[in-house]
Amino acid sequence: MSAVVVSGLGVAAPCGLTVADFWSSLVAGRPVFTPARALPESGVIAAEIPVAADFSDLPIPMPGACDRNALLAVAAARAAMADAGLAPGSVAPERVAVVIGNGGGGLTSLDTQYERLFVENKRPHPFSVVRAMGSSAASWVSIAFGAQGPCFVVASACASGTQAIGVAAQLVRAGIVDVAITGGTEAPLSRGTLMAWNAMKIMSRTGCRPFSRDRDGLVVAEGAGIVILEREAHARARGCRPQVAVASLGAGADAGDIVAPSADGMARAMRAALAEADLAPADIAYVNAHGTGTRANDLTEVQALRSVFGSAPPPVSSTKAVTGHALGGAGGLEAVATVLAMTHALAPPTAGLTDPDPDLDIDAIPVEARPMPIPAAISNSFAFGGLNASLVLRQI
Structure with a gap:
C-alpha cells in the first residue's frame, strides 16, 4: 500500500506567517508573548498574530461571513497548497478532502455578537451563524480551493488538529480521495474566551515554560497549521519528492x-x-x-x-x-x-x-x-x- 506523505506545509502563527519564519522562531527559541489585547487589565499574556498582518488577499469571496478562525485556516492552506505545487483544479475536485481540527469554532464572532446584543442592544450581524458555526473553517477552505470531496471539522478540544491529520490520512490511504488539506486552526483570543480560560487559574503571566521547575501555566494562542497529504505514488507521479509520511x-x-x-x-x-x-x-x-x-x-x-x-x-x-x-x-x-x-x-x-x-x-x-x-x-x-x-x- 502506498505511503501517505506530506507534500506541503503552511502556517499562520504569531511566531511566523510563513513556514520559514515559523521554523526560524522555533529553532531560535524565540517566543512572541504579549499582553492580551482583548483583556488588557488582567495581566494575562497571549500569543497573537501582529495587528499589521494583512489577510485581505485571501481567496474568500464573502469576507464578511468569515470568522478569524476560518481566515487563519485559509491563509495556512493557501501556503500549504503552494508548497505542494497544487493549483486549484489540478486534482479532480471531488477527489480533494478538507479535514480541519478546531476546538471552538467562531469564538471571536460569538463574543462580538453577544456584545452587540446584550451590551449595545443591537441586532446580531446577519452572518453570525455562518461565522460562528463549528464547521466554518472546513467550509471556507473547501470554497477557497474548490475542494468537493469529504469536508468536515474534527472537534476534540486540544487534540483536534492531530486527530484531523490522522483521519485525513486514513481517507487518503483508503483511496477515498487523492489529496487532503488538513490540520488545525483556532482563534480564541476574544475577551470572553480569555476570561473563561483565566477563570481556570492555569494561565501564565510570565511565559510558557514546559518542563521547567518554575513553570506556572499555559499561554493561549491563535494560529493555524495545515499539511497537504497524498499517496506517495500520486505525489511522485506529478513530480513531488516528499520526505515524510x-x-x-x-x-x-x-x-x-x-x-x-x-x-x-x-x-x-x-x-x-x-x-x-x-x-x-x-x-x-x-x-x-x-x-x-x-x-x-x-x-x-x-x-x-x-x-x-x-x-x-x-x-x-x-x-x-x-x-x-x-x-x-x-x-x-x-x-x-x-x-x-x-x-x-x-x-x-x-x-x-x-x-x-x-x-x-x-x-x-x-x-x-x-x-x-x-x-x-x-x-x-x-x-x-x-x-x-x-x-x-x-x-x-
Whole structure:
C-alpha cells in the first residue's frame, strides 16, 4: 500500500506567517508573548498574530461571513497548497478532502455578537451563524480551493488538529480521495474566551515554560497549521519528492476526569500509534510533546512517556514554549514543526528551559536546537475531556 506523505506545509502563527519564519522562531527559541489585547487589565499574556498582518488577499469571496478562525485556516492552506505545487483544479475536485481540527469554532464572532446584543442592544450581524458555526473553517477552505470531496471539522478540544491529520490520512490511504488539506486552526483570543480560560487559574503571566521547575501555566494562542497529504505514488507521479509520511494515528479516551490528565490514557494513545505504524518504541528518535507548561500536564506526560519508552525516553521538546497553546490548532502547528525537524535533521528546543524540573527526569532539549537524525517521531496532543492523540511520522 502506498505511503501517505506530506507534500506541503503552511502556517499562520504569531511566531511566523510563513513556514520559514515559523521554523526560524522555533529553532531560535524565540517566543512572541504579549499582553492580551482583548483583556488588557488582567495581566494575562497571549500569543497573537501582529495587528499589521494583512489577510485581505485571501481567496474568500464573502469576507464578511468569515470568522478569524476560518481566515487563519485559509491563509495556512493557501501556503500549504503552494508548497505542494497544487493549483486549484489540478486534482479532480471531488477527489480533494478538507479535514480541519478546531476546538471552538467562531469564538471571536460569538463574543462580538453577544456584545452587540446584550451590551449595545443591537441586532446580531446577519452572518453570525455562518461565522460562528463549528464547521466554518472546513467550509471556507473547501470554497477557497474548490475542494468537493469529504469536508468536515474534527472537534476534540486540544487534540483536534492531530486527530484531523490522522483521519485525513486514513481517507487518503483508503483511496477515498487523492489529496487532503488538513490540520488545525483556532482563534480564541476574544475577551470572553480569555476570561473563561483565566477563570481556570492555569494561565501564565510570565511565559510558557514546559518542563521547567518554575513553570506556572499555559499561554493561549491563535494560529493555524495545515499539511497537504497524498499517496506517495500520486505525489511522485506529478513530480513531488516528499520526505515524510504519516504512519499512523493513535487515539483514545480516558473515560475518567473531564480536566485531570491520565498517564494511562496518554500511554495507550502512543502505544496504539506505534502498533499501527508497526514500530517499536526504540524506533522513535524524537517526541514533540503536548507540553503545555502546567504543573499537572507536564508531569503526567512524562509519566506516560516513561511508561511507553522506559527509563530513558527519546529526546523531547515542547514547541508551545514559542507558539503558545493554539488549542484545536496546536496539533496542526506541531505536525508542521515535527515534519520540519525531520527534514532538517534538527530538533527544536524547549525554549527558556534553563532550570529543568528535577521531578521530570527526561531529555527535554533545553534552550538550544539539537542536530540529530530523526527517522521517526511522535507528535502528542492531549485534551480536556480525556481525549488523547498521538501521530507517528516517519521518513520515507
